[in-house]
Amino acid sequence: MSTSVIELDGVVKRYQSGEETIEALKGVDFTANRGEMVTVIGPSGSGKSTMLNMIGLLDTPSEGNVHLDGRDVTDFSEDELTEERRSGIGFVFQAFHLLPMLTATENVELPSMWDTDVDRRDRAIDLLGRVGLSDRLSHTPDQLSGGQQQRVAIARALINEPDILLADEPTGNLDQDTGATILDELTRLKEEEDIAIVAVTHDEQLVEYADREVNLVDGEIGE
Amino acid sequence: MSIRDLLWQLPSVGMAWRNLGRSRVRTALATLGIIIGVVAIASLGMAGVAIQQQATSNLGGIADEVTIRSGTDSTTDGVTQEQVDRIRDVAGDATVIPEKTNSTTLTARDGSERFVSVTGLTRASTLYEVSSGDNPDRLRSGALLTNSTAQQLGLEIGDPVEYDGQLYRIRGLIESGGGGFGGGSELVLPLSALRDQNYYDSVTIVASDGDEAQRISDAVETRFNEGDEEILSVTSFASIQENVGSFLDTLNLALLGIGSISLIVASVAILNVMLMSTIERRGEIGVLRAVGIRRGEVLRMILAEAAFLGIIGGFVGAALSLGVGLVAFEVLAGDATLVFGWASVRYLLLGFGFAVVASLLSGLYPAWKAANDPPVEALRS
Numbered sequence A: 001m002s003t004s005v006i007e008l009d010g011v012v013k014r015y016q017s018g019e020e021t022i023e024a025l026k027g028v029d030f031t032a033n034r035g036e037m038v039t040v041i042g043p044s045g046s047g048k049s050t051m052l053n054m055i056g057l058l059d060t061p062s063e064g065n066v067h068l069d070g071r072d073v074t075d076f077s078e079d080e081l082t083e084e085r086r087s088g089i090g091f092v093f094q095a096f097h098l099l100p101m102l103t104a105t106e107n108v109e110l111p112s113m114w115d116t117d118v119d120r121r122d123r124a125i126d127l128l129g130r131v132g133l134s135d136r137l138s139h140t141p142d143q144l145s146g147g148q149q150q151r152v153a154i155a156r157a158l159i160n161e162p163d164i165l166l167a168d169e170p171t172g173n174l175d176q177d178t179g180a181t182i183l184d185e186l187t188r189l190k191e192e193e194d195i196a197i198v199a200v201t202h203d204e205q206l207v208e209y210a211d212r213e214v215n216l217v218d219g220e221i222g223e
Numbered sequence B: 001m002s003i004r005d006l007l008w009q010l011p012s013v014g015m016a017w018r019n020l021g022r023s024r025v026r027t028a029l030a031t032l033g034i035i036i037g038v039v040a041i042a043s044l045g046m047a048g049v050a051i052q053q054q055a056t057s058n059l060g061g062i063a064d065e066v067t068i069r070s071g072t073d074s075t076t077d078g079v080t081q082e083q084v085d086r087i088r089d090v091a092g093d094a095t096v097i098p099e100k101t102n103s104t105t106l107t108a109r110d111g112s113e114r115f116v117s118v119t120g121l122t123r124a125s126t127l128y129e130v131s132s133g134d135n136p137d138r139l140r141s142g143a144l145l146t147n148s149t150a151q152q153l154g155l156e157i158g159d160p161v162e163y164d165g166q167l168y169r170i171r172g173l174i175e176s177g178g179g180g181f182g183g184g185s186e187l188v189l190p191l192s193a194l195r196d197q198n199y200y201d202s203v204t205i206v207a208s209d210g211d212e213a214q215r216i217s218d219a220v221e222t223r224f225n226e227g228d229e230e231i232l233s234v235t236s237f238a239s240i241q242e243n244v245g246s247f248l249d250t251l252n253l254a255l256l257g258i259g260s261i262s263l264i265v266a267s268v269a270i271l272n273v274m275l276m277s278t279i280e281r282r283g284e285i286g287v288l289r290a291v292g293i294r295r296g297e298v299l300r301m302i303l304a305e306a307a308f309l310g311i312i313g314g315f316v317g318a319a320l321s322l323g324v325g326l327v328a329f330e331v332l333a334g335d336a337t338l339v340f341g342w343a344s345v346r347y348l349l350l351g352f353g354f355a356v357v358a359s360l361l362s363g364l365y366p367a368w369k370a371a372n373d374p375p376v377e378a379l380r381s
Helices: A048-055 A078-088 A104-112 A120-130 A146-158 A176-193 A204-209 B003-009 B011-022 B024-063 B081-091 B147-153 B210-224 B238-280 B282-290 B295-332 B336-340 B342-371 B375-380
Strands: A004-017 A020-033 A037-041 A063-068 A089-092 A164-168 A196-201 A212-217 A220-222 B065-070 B095-107 B113-121 B130-133 B142-146 B160-163 B166-174 B186-189 B202-206 B232-236
Touching (some): A004 A048, A020 A048, A037 A204, A048 A164, A078 A089, A089 A146, A176 A196, B011 B024, B024 B210, B024 B238, B024 B295, B024 B336, B024 B342, B113 B147, B142 B147, B210 B232
Parallel strands (some): A037 A196, A037 A212, A089 A164, B113 B186, B142 B166
Antiparallel strands (some): B065 B232, B130 B166, B142 B186
16 A cells, blocks of 8 residues: 655645735645656646645645645744755756756755765765766766756755655656656656655656646646 | 865855856956955055054154253252262163263364364263264263264374363264254263263163153152152153154054955945845755755855855955065065064954955845745746
8 A cells, every 4th residue: 555645635825916816726635655656737827836836845835734744744834844855855847957066966965965974975876877877977067968967856856865756847848758768767766766756747748657647727636 | 085075074165165166257356356455454554554663663762762951940050969869760770871061172183173062971872873983881081973073173083082181082983963052063971071060961861662761751750840840851752752653543543444445345245246146046046945955054155155255355365465565564664574573464364354254244144035035936036
């Protein structure tokens, strides 16, 4: 039986925009389990990014609860949420978001850079090897192709051995073939590391790789 | 372990170093601002010290001396031996030199005459510097004569001069003491030459420094003169030195003030640079926060960038200031090595310290702002 890693329970998110109150999420229930890749699809403006921010503990809901590994983290302070992100959540962004002045290895180390962990360098090199970049360890992002950069980003997301990996349009900036290799990579890692992957996308190709698909329309989960 | 690995032991410092390397021109310009500020503070401060030292060394000789003469209420026509003994008690370790003065006319070999003032004293070497010849502690039967007078009379070292029927040999030539009667022509003789005179015309006290001279001067005043009565007239130049000293202190403060303004301008420039660069990197800092970098860690990273600007700018600025100081001391005080004295070196440290502190203060706001930016907002930008 699979265990739920992240759970949104009737999550509502409202934004104040001038005089208007915008309700980006209108009571969303969602779970993701270990060893499972879930895609969240929906038209732009449907609240996908807001939902991903909730799952990634980057933002807090106006109503409802968020559980990580069975713990209620809804009322955590910003500093507590930072600790949870640091230890339990990996991020992969559409635009890769690698730091340009750091090498591939250093970018992978980044989330654990401030920890006094002696073998983080070894783990970073190991992760880069597993995404096929053993020969690019000392390259800076501008010396890498888009696909290579995204693989560095995936290695970075895994450095702290997270329970869940969040991907925001991970193939959005890549061509079809490169996108496919990234998705193969994610599928393999999902099984090897036994982690949950939640990906937000428009990409039909990505949906094919998913174990489950969630439709978000107008801030509500549809069928 | 390489220096690079060592640098990464402090990730904030390592990240800061890389970040500064990303826009070298901007970093260089911000550092240049600091350098100019430090050079302004440190070199103006050191120039002030050089001026002060030069002024003190010019004044030094006079300021250390106290001259005592018979006052208007004195019953004797001069300073008595008994008074001299009491002055010695007051003066402590300072050198007390009683003098008798007179005047005479010296005759040259060709018959021409010169009117000269005569000073009789022991230990002439304490008060007079000879430009040629020697300057014995005790003159015995020797004499010192002003150089110009000797030339006018065609006298040379070793020649005899006559005073009160006694012959004295010229042992050394002195430069004119300036002023005085005799038009600056002065003959210095042993005290015994003026033994006919019962009283001393003046007593000169040579103290170790201006402050000591002032102390002795005050002590003599209170010991001998009661109320408005003036038994002894005491003249000291120590108060002049004090006035000059306090003027120079004010001057130094004004110079430092001007220097500080340029450092303030530099720190505003750093504030601007740090603010711009954190705004530019807003998304990047959002990524850092998203992947779990703590607020304090972001804060330290940006403060480290500001500190680097301050340390590099401060160091280069201090090095340049040392060069300026060497020139200033060579020109003003005549000795470039005086720049290594604490009085001037402390301005190098002051400039450096100011640079680091000003940079850190300027970095505080941008660092705080970046660290507290909600990651969602930052990522969206």
